Amino acid sequence: MATDKSQYHRPQPPADPNQEYMTLQETAFVLGMSTSWLRRLLRANPELCGRNGGPGRKIMTSREQRAAIHAVRSAGDPRKGRSMPRPRRRPAARTRATAAA
Incomplete structure (x- = not known):
């Protein structure tokens, strides 16, 4: 029988944010990060x-x-030495003026 393990890979809100001990999923939710990064x-x-x-x-x-x-x-981000991981940049939208040139 297969079990659903998706709950372990996503942050979950704790019952009490000030409790002494928290699971990994609750900690990720409180600190605002993904469980894989944590x-x-x-x-x-x-x-x-x-x-x-x-x-x-x-x-x-x-x-x-x-x-x-x-x-x-x-x-900071220990992987790159930056303050936080940078979000990916979207390519600039093409306008009619740049498309015609």
């Missing part, structure tokens, strides 16, 4: 999260860890 960040910085459970090992974060994640994220 997983990559936590893989590079394992001290910023705790793991709960057995083989599945649910990823949990405490208040202090969420504050540290926010500080790391605010310091």
Whole structure:
């Protein structure tokens, strides 16, 4: 029987935003990032999260860890050295004047 695992790949609002411990999905929602970006960040910085459970090992974060994640994220994008990942630029719309030239 196949199970629907899409819930693990999308941020979910927590029951209480001020609770002590949150799952990875709740942390991503509170910090305003995707779960895949947060997983990559936590893989590079394992001290910023705790793991709960057995083989599945649910990823949990405490208040202090969420504050540290926010500080790391605010310091910039470690992949490119920029302040934040840049959004992709759309090509400029063609106008009649430039199309005729």
